[in-house]
Amino acid sequence: MSEPxxxxxxPYLDELRPPPGWSVDLALFATYSLDLSALGATLLALCGxxxxxxxxxxxxxxxxxxxxxxxxxxxxxRGRIARPSRLPTLAGVLDQFxxxxxxxxxRLSWHPKAALVRYVRKxxxxxxxAIWRYWMGSRNLTRSADLDAGLLIxxxxxxxxxxxxxxxxxxxxxxxxxxxGLTTIDVPTIRTELAEARWLSPxxxxxxxxxxxxxxxxxxxxxxxxxxxxxxxxxxxxxxxxLRRAAALGSDDTVRTLVSTRHALAAIAQxxxxxxxxxxxxxxxxxxxxxxxxxxxxxxxxxQPVSADNDVDPQPPSLHAKLFCVENGDRATLLMGSANAxxxxxxxxxxxLLAELxxxxxxxxxxxxxxxxxxxxxxxxMEQAAPAIPGVxxxxxxxxxxxxxxxxxxxxxDDQSFSVEIDHPxxxxxxxxxxxxxxxxxxxxxWPQAGTRLALGHVPSSRHTxxxxxxxxxxxxxxxxxxxxxxxxxxxxxxxxxxxxSLMGFGAxxxxxxxxxxxxxxxxx
Numbered sequence: 001m002s003e004p005x006x007x008x009x010x011p012y013l014d015e016l017r018p019p020p021g022w023s024v025d026l027a028l029f030a031t032y033s034l035d036l037s038a039l040g041a042t043l044l045a046l047c048g049x050x051x052x053x054x055x056x057x058x059x060x061x062x063x064x065x066x067x068x069x070x071x072x073x074x075x076x077x078r079g080r081i082a083r084p085s086r087l088p089t090l091a092g093v094l095d096q097f098x099x100x101x102x103x104x105x106x107r108l109s110w111h112p113k114a115a116l117v118r119y120v121r122k123x124x125x126x127x128x129x130a131i132w133r134y135w136m137g138s139r140n141l142t143r144s145a146d147l148d149a150g151l152l153i154x155x156x157x158x159x160x161x162x163x164x165x166x167x168x169x170x171x172x173x174x175x176x177x178x179x180x181g182l183t184t185i186d187v188p189t190i191r192t193e194l195a196e197a198r199w200l201s202p203x204x205x206x207x208x209x210x211x212x213x214x215x216x217x218x219x220x221x222x223x224x225x226x227x228x229x230x231x232x233x234x235x236x237x238x239x240x241x242x243l244r245r246a247a248a249l250g251s252d253d254t255v256r257t258l259v260s261t262r263h264a265l266a267a268i269a270q271x272x273x274x275x276x277x278x279x280x281x282x283x284x285x286x287x288x289x290x291x292x293x294x295x296x297x298x299x300x301x302x303x304q305p306v307s308a309d310n311d312v313d314p315q316p317p318s319l320h321a322k323l324f325c326v327e328n329g330d331r332a333t334l335l336m337g338s339a340n341a342x343x344x345x346x347x348x349x350x351x352x353l354l355a356e357l358x359x360x361x362x363x364x365x366x367x368x369x370x371x372x373x374x375x376x377x378x379x380x381x382m383e384q385a386a387p388a389i390p391g392v393x394x395x396x397x398x399x400x401x402x403x404x405x406x407x408x409x410x411x412x413x414d415d416q417s418f419s420v421e422i423d424h425p426x427x428x429x430x431x432x433x434x435x436x437x438x439x440x441x442x443x444x445x446x447w448p449q450a451g452t453r454l455a456l457g458h459v460p461s462s463r464h465t466x467x468x469x470x471x472x473x474x475x476x477x478x479x480x481x482x483x484x485x486x487x488x489x490x491x492x493x494x495x496x497x498x499x500x501x502s503l504m505g506f507g508a509x510x511x512x513x514x515x516x517x518x519x520x521x522x523x524x525x
Contacts, residue, residue, distance in 0.1 A: 003369070004364075004368040005366065006365075006370070007149070007370075008202070010150070010152055012139070012150075013041060013045040015152055016042060016117065016133075017045050018046070018048055019131075022119040022120065022131070023119065023120060023121070024067070024117060024119060025071065025118045025119065025120040025130065026071055026118040026182075027046055027116070027117045027118070028075070028117075028176040028177065028180055029072075029073065029074045029075065029115050029116075029141065030075045030110075030112040030114045030353075031075070031076050031140045031141040032077050032080055032110065033076065033077065033081070033082060033140045034080065034081045034082065034141050034142065035081075035082045036081065036094055036440075036482070037091075038142055038143055039097065039098070039141060040088075043064040043065070044060055047067050047068065049061075049063060049064055058090075058500070058503055061090065061500075062500050062504065065500075068097070070184070073097060073098075073099050073180040073181065074097055074099065075101055075176060075179050076098060076110070076141075077109055077111070078404060079400065079401070079405075079483055080481065081098065081467075081483060082480075082481065082482070083469050083471075089441045089462065089499075089503065090499055090500070091441060091467075092439065092440040092463055092464065092465030092467055093465065093495065093499050093500075094467070095440075095465050095484060098467075098484060099179060099180060099181055100483060100484055101179060103351075104405040105405065106401065108351075109349075109350045109351070110350075111338050111339075111345070111350045111351055111352050112136075112353040113136060113138060113139055113140060113141075113338045114135065114338075115133070115134070115136075116132065116169075116172065117132065117133050118130055118131075118190075119133070130193075131157070132155045132169075132197060133152065133153070134153050134172075134199075135150055136151055136172075136210070136337055136338075136353050136355060137149055137150025137151060137321075137336065137337060137338070138150065138320050138321050138336070138338055139320070144288070146288045146319070146320035147318060147319050147320055148320050149336050151202075151207070151355050151357070152202075153199045154199065154200050155199055156199075156200055163198035163199060164198055164199065164201075164206075165196065165197065166197075166199045166201075167208070167209040167210065168209045169195075170192075170195040172212060173187075173190060173194055174187060175214060177190075204359050204360065205358070206357065206358045206359060207355060208333075208357065210353065210354070211354045211356065212351070212354075213339065213345070213348045213352045214348065214351040215348065217348045218347050219339060221245075222246060222249060222324055223326050226328075227250065227251060227253070227328060228326055228327070228328060229250075229253075229254065229327050229328055229329060230254065230255045230256075230257070231250055231254055231256045231257070231326055231327075232256075232259070232324070232367060232371065233246055233256075233257070234259040234319070234324075234367075235260055235322050235340045236285075236287060236288050236319045236321075236322075237260075237340040237341070237342055238341050239268075239343055240271055240274065242343050242345075243276070243279075243341060247275050247279065256279040256280050257280065257281040257283065258279040258281070258282055258283070259283040259285065259371055260283075260285075260319070260341075261285060261286065261288075261319055263287055265377060266383075266387070266388075268382075269379055269382035269383045270387065274379075276379050281376065282376070283374035283376055284374060284375050285318070285373070286318045321336075321370070322336065323335070323367065323370075324336075325363070325364070325367055327364060332358070332359060332360065332363045332364050333358050334357045334363045335354050336354065337352065337353045337355055338352045391477075392475045392476075392477040393477050396474060396478075396479045399429075399433065399472055400479055400481065402427060403426065403427070403472075404481075404483065406426075407426060408423070409421070409468060409483075409485040410485050410487075411468075411485045411486065411487040411488070412488055413459075413464075413489065416458050416459055416461065417455075417459070418455075418456040418457070418459050419453055419454060419455045420437055420453070420456065422452050422453075425450045425451065429449070430474070432474050432475060433473070433474040434447075434472075434473050435472055435473075436471045436472075436473065437454055437456075437468060437471075438456060439456060439459060439464075439465055439467065439468065439469065440465045440467040440482065441465070442456060442463060442469075460502075461498045461499075462498050462499045462503075464491050464495050464499075465491070466486065466487045467483070467484055468482060468483055
């Protein structure tokens with residue numbers, strides 16, 4: 001028997017680049033966590049200004065700001081903007097593209113991962129043409145190298161074999177547009193355009209629908225085909241309630257497979273009324289990498305290659321994909337997207353997106369290749385596994401969630417001087433724990449104990465932003481994040497120009513002007 005073929009990989013930034021002669025008219029992104037360097041690379045790609053590494057010159061960056069201002073939004077869970085220690089000075093100007101969804105993560109989270117982009121072109125004496133690209137999956141907009149899965153579809157104005165309407169894309173647009181803050185969007189017209197559009201899907205795969213759970217509206221149940229020959233659940237996070245529902249599908253003859261992390265499987269195995277016995281195969285992969293540790297900044301370091309002469313094993317993939325597959329003979333239905341195998345994800349407490357795909361070998365071979373990269377474990381192993389002992393970072397993460405949910409910082413400026421103010425003192429910090437705050441590209445200062453105001457001092461105009469940089473420290477460990485805060489009085493209208501001018505030499509300025517006039521990318525040195 002031949003080895004199963006993996007699903008075709010698609011470079012995310014390459015797929016965002018507009019086709020030759022086209023430009024971005026509207027771009028809406030949803031993500032649970034966000035890395036500002038990934039946001040900057042995305043803006044460059046949307047303008048076709050990125051190189052093979054996702055980078056661009058200062059003139060390219062200036063062009064991206066100018067072109068995409070008022071057209072592009074990134075919707076992210078509040079408190080989930082990762083802040084590496086080495087952040088470009090210009091990163092503060094990215095605040096205008098970010099919208100934080102203010103959910104309290106103790107109860108619910110903004111958890112979808114999607115990109116919906118409209119490209120347009122207009123030739124002489126012809127009606128404007130438009131195409132849409134829609135991507136969704138499990139990948140956040142970060143530099144993570146976790147194992148993720150995603151789907152990309154595109155509209156076509158021509159009669160193409162296999163092109164068909166896709167139910168639900170218009171509802172995703174409505175969800176994103178409502179939170180985007182873009183008041184110029186004609187929501188009814190675009191919803192009609194998306195509902196009537198014909199979409200091209202991957203070969204051999206039919207996109208049946210796009211489903212959303214949000215603010216009390218649950219996800220549709222797993223498809224209950226009859227009979228169910230095989231059920232496969234792939235998820236890095238689990239809970240017993242959802243697993244019992246999934247295990248109830250099918251009959252005694254159904255082959256059930258569960259792929260997760262050792263930590264998640266052990267937690268279920270050691271809980272009351274564990275449903276793991278209903279699964280015929282238990283497989284484990286590494287846990288996903290968390291994006292908020294300050295040590296995450298080392299991702300910029302050059303990786304060391306692994307060769308045949310090196311005894312070091314390559315790093316195994318970290319599981320972050322979420323997949324639910326029901327097989328019946330040679331046909332399969334696959335649900336993929338952002339929802340983990342938890343009741344919280346499926347019952348409407350989180351905002352989540354899933355796509356329902358149907359097909360044959362094109363679906364199942366890729367799934368088998370992914371499952372084949374996991375390691376078999378037993379219930380006995382998981383029952384005897386040492387329980388995870390909370391460490392300093394776990395305590396800092398719990399404290400971070402409490403702070404993000406409870407405080408509402410605002411920035412007050414007096415010309416070039418900034419301060420952060422809150423209405424009520426922060427919760428008491430445990431002994432040995434400190435909280436530090438600053439603007440995106442300024443130094444961090446300790447928050448005063450029981451205080452409601454922190455003076456940040458003089459800030460150069462080129463570093464004005466409404467992005468706060470926050471950091472919790474204890475016992476040599478630290479967790480950092482960023483979040484937006486309203487500014488009073490508002491930032492000056494020429495903030496972007498001042499910030500660009502502070503880093504743009506005369507040659508780069510000339511390059512930018514030529515790009516603006518010619519609409520062609522011209523790279524400087």
